Amino acid sequence: MDQWRKGRVIENRHWNERLCSLKVAVELPVFKAGQFTRVALPDGDDMLARAYSLVNAPGEPYAEFYFNKVPEGPLSTRLHQLKRGDPLYISTTAAGFLTLSEVPECQHLWMLATGTALGPFLSILKTDEPWRRMDKIVLVHGVRSPDELTYQSVIQGFIAQHPERFESVACVTREQISGTLPQRIPEAISSGDLERAAALTFDPAQTQVMICGSPAMVADSMAALKEKGLRKHRRREPGHISVEIYK
Numbered sequence: 001m002d003q004w005r006k007g008r009v010i011e012n013r014h015w016n017e018r019l020c021s022l023k024v025a026v027e028l029p030v031f032k033a034g035q036f037t038r039v040a041l042p043d044g045d046d047m048l049a050r051a052y053s054l055v056n057a058p059g060e061p062y063a064e065f066y067f068n069k070v071p072e073g074p075l076s077t078r079l080h081q082l083k084r085g086d087p088l089y090i091s092t093t094a095a096g097f098l099t100l101s102e103v104p105e106c107q108h109l110w111m112l113a114t115g116t117a118l119g120p121f122l123s124i125l126k127t128d129e130p131w132r133r134m135d136k137i138v139l140v141h142g143v144r145s146p147d148e149l150t151y152q153s154v155i156q157g158f159i160a161q162h163p164e165r166f167e168s169v170a171c172v173t174r175e176q177i178s179g180t181l182p183q184r185i186p187e188a189i190s191s192g193d194l195e196r197a198a199a200l201t202f203d204p205a206q207t208q209v210m211i212c213g214s215p216a217m218v219a220d221s222m223a224a225l226k227e228k229g230l231r232k233h234r235r236r237e238p239g240h241i242s243v244e245i246y247k
């Protein structure tokens with residue numbers, strides 16, 4: 001059973017008609033970058049709760065969630081409407097295995113995200129750990145349209161801090177945008193376009209991949225990576241791919 005801490009909305013940034021980032025003043029659970037917690041609003045005598053990844057890094061003085069308004073979605077449509085000062089509830093615990101503590105040592109780290117699944121990777125990239133452990137990091141964000149390429153100033157900040165070690169690649173499927181790939185992430189893996197765009201190969205001897213997104217995106221990306229010789233990482237059977245599925 002969840003226990004709840006009451007928080008207050010500091011900001012509800014609407015990037016477009018669907019995408020939002022909520023910043024919340026709340027006592028945060030202990031968490032590792034990349035983990036999720038549960039967010040809730042009262043619903044009659046119950047709480048209506050869903051899992052959301054934390055976009056903020058441990059130590060930042062607020063909680064941040066990045067989400068989209070799912071059509072007819074019970075909670076996301078209500079979160080979308082929240083205003084500064086409104087109350088909402090955060091679980092007292094965090095969970096999830098999309099963390100660097102689960103990722104074996106490697107030289108090259110790829111982070112593959114679609115849509116709002118970008119959030120946990122921003123949390124990880126804000127910490128020191130990936131920059132201490134990996135030589136090169138590639139962040140891949142798959143979206144349908146360019147107005148979904150959010151958090152560009154944060155990503156530009158990583159590029160400015162680590163120009164030789166960080167690559168950011170966007171895959172935009174519904175419009176041709178210069179400087180982006182026009183395929184879904186799995187197709188960009190299979191075609192080799194993603195490796196060319198990042199100037200890095202999926203060499204199994206050097207590579208770890210973290211994937212976050214919908215069930216279809218995660219399954220299709222894993223299948224494409226398998227063709228490159230990478231397999232799922234398990235604690236008892238070390239491999240190359242760690243995943244979190246938003247469903």
Ligand SMILES: Cc1cc2nc3c(=O)[nH]c(=O)nc-3n(C[C@H](O)[C@H](O)[C@H](O)COP(=O)(O)OP(=O)(O)OC[C@H]3O[C@@H](n4cnc5c(N)ncnc54)[C@H](O)[C@@H]3O)c2cc1C
Nearest residue numbers: 036050051052053066067068070073074075076116246247
């Ligand atoms: C571990 C975990 C972490 C998650 N973190 C995030 C996050 O950081 N940001 C986020 O936006 N969502 C996240 N989700 C999904 C989130 O928990 C909700 O399901 C989503 O916000 C919709 O909630 P809802 O109550 O409006 O509709 P629901 O009743 O939960 O879902 C309605 C439908 O929408 C689909 N759906 C779920 N998530 C999405 C999505 N992101 N985009 C499109 N369709 C979706 C569901 O599969 C379902 O078919 C996460 C899910 C899990 C399991």
